[in-house]
Amino acid sequence: MSSEVCIEVSNVIKRYGAVTALSGLTFSIPCGQKFALLGPNGAGKSTTLKLLMGFLKPDSGSVKIKGMPPYDVEVRKITGYLPENAQPYRTMSVKDNIQYVAALRGIDVTQALEIVELLDLKKYWNYKVSQLSQGNMQKLSIVLAIMHRPSILLMDEPLNYLDIPTQEAVIEILSKTASTMLVSTHIMSVAGRLTDNIIMINGGQVVWKGTFSDIREMGREDEPIESIVAKLMREMHGTG
Numbered sequence: 001m002s003s004e005v006c007i008e009v010s011n012v013i014k015r016y017g018a019v020t021a022l023s024g025l026t027f028s029i030p031c032g033q034k035f036a037l038l039g040p041n042g043a044g045k046s047t048t049l050k051l052l053m054g055f056l057k058p059d060s061g062s063v064k065i066k067g068m069p070p071y072d073v074e075v076r077k078i079t080g081y082l083p084e085n086a087q088p089y090r091t092m093s094v095k096d097n098i099q100y101v102a103a104l105r106g107i108d109v110t111q112a113l114e115i116v117e118l119l120d121l122k123k124y125w126n127y128k129v130s131q132l133s134q135g136n137m138q139k140l141s142i143v144l145a146i147m148h149r150p151s152i153l154l155m156d157e158p159l160n161y162l163d164i165p166t167q168e169a170v171i172e173i174l175s176k177t178a179s180t181m182l183v184s185t186h187i188m189s190v191a192g193r194l195t196d197n198i199i200m201i202n203g204g205q206v207v208w209k210g211t212f213s214d215i216r217e218m219g220r221e222d223e224p225i226e227s228i229v230a231k232l233m234r235e236m237h238g239t240g
């Protein structure tokens with residue numbers, strides 16, 4: 001496995017007016033590794049992903065993807081992003097959204113069709129986004145995020161709104177999609193199946209890093225992983 005760093009966040013401070021969302025956040029992810037970004041509500045997970053996509057700028061500190069700034073054209077080509085509550089173009093159809101994003105990315109629309117089939121979206125091909133259920137909108141957003149086969153994938157709650165069979169399909173697709181992944185989620189079963197490593201943040205700082213095996217070893221034999229993570233978050237609250 002490469003030791004090259006694909007995602008690097010160094011000493012980032014990010015404020016929204018009087019609210020400090022990130023307060024010296026530092027972590028790095030080697031290329032080829034899959035990380036879950038965990039933390040309680042308001043910890044700064046979405047803000048971190050938006051900074052990594054170049055949608056927000058840090059007040060201080062730096063964010064690099066493969067050593068480049070996130071807004072670099074080269075970075076745009078190799079990254080995929082699924083925002084929380086993603087909103088494809090509402091007045092356009094599923095087909096038009098896919099064709100539009102394919103054109104922007106300079107790829108052939110056929111690259112998306114396999115994922116469209118796997119997610120059972122073909123029957124909604126001509127539906128306007130505004131006519132889709134939340135779950136089908138989420139499926140379309142996943143297609144738009146990964147149709148160019150990004151090598152680095154950033155996702156905010158990827159399984160929101162999806163039924164259980166679709167969650168399984170998405171986990172399978174995502175496991176094969178990107179080599180480097182950072183996934184923010186509250187669903188531990190998802191985090192554990194998509195990723196091997198955990199970065200836990202609270203108050204805009206990293207409070208714990210480790211693997212899923214480390215977490216399991218911290219609990220009783222029969223203790224659900226959610227319970228161990230919740231304890232860890234409580235213990236780490238305000239530290240870091």
Ligand SMILES: Nc1ncnc2c1ncn2[C@@H]1O[C@H](COP(=O)(O)OP(=O)(O)OP(=O)(O)O)[C@@H](O)[C@H]1O
Nearest residue numbers: 016019020021039040041042043044045046047048
């Ligand atoms: N646009 C904004 N304006 C003002 N404050 C914001 C804005 N976006 C986020 N915040 C604040 O920044 C902090 C971090 O928010 P962020 O959305 O990054 O957390 P999160 O870990 O993704 O939370 P959740 O798990 O609830 O989605 C919170 O205190 C939040 O209220």
